[in-house]
Amino acid sequence: DVKVTQSSRYLVKRTGEKVFLECVQDMDHENMFWYRQDPGLGLRLIYFSYDVKMKEKGDIPEGYSVSREKKERFSLILESASTNQTSMYLCASSLTGRDEQYFGPGTRLTVT
């Protein structure tokens, strides 16, 4: 069974902390994605990666960075967490850009 896992389901951090969200997929997919989801705004793409060490900005990259050192792992980094980054963060992977995306369970991040 295909699987995308995320390091935490719930996370509470303080303003200014550096936050790491980890995502691992076991499907040998080329593409990996980080989204945030907020009520009324839907899924918004933060960053995606189409190969190891390759990344592209999505629609809302400000305040975030990413790292993909291995094909199966894609990390989202909040350099200095702020309260407006409180959200549900979802990781996904796909074989190619046009294929279906497989999502992880999500991490609900609260920044206080």
Add this chain to the structure above:
Amino acid sequence: SQKIEQNSEALNIQEGKTATLTCNYTNYSPAYLQWYRQDPGRGPVFLLLIRENEKEKRKERLKVTFDTTLKQSLFHITASQPADSATYLCAPWSGGGNKLTFGTGTQLKVEL
């Protein structure tokens, strides 16, 4: 700019009826369109993909249509059940690049 519109108001229907959800898009011509289901607090799950040269696609009780002239996709669930209650997202893919753009979703509630 590219825009995807799904009805933001929840759709309430009775068990056994057919639910029809709408996805309208403007300012682009997707080659593919995907539909996902999302339950509260969980990541979206892929349901169906339809290509621009396919008018209709079926999977069990699900049916998707794709009208490139109207710039619209309809998602139907026949013989709906309370277990079908969820938010349904459409995601057109424009044919270039590696990313999907998701609509904000429509919440479906199937009542007994």
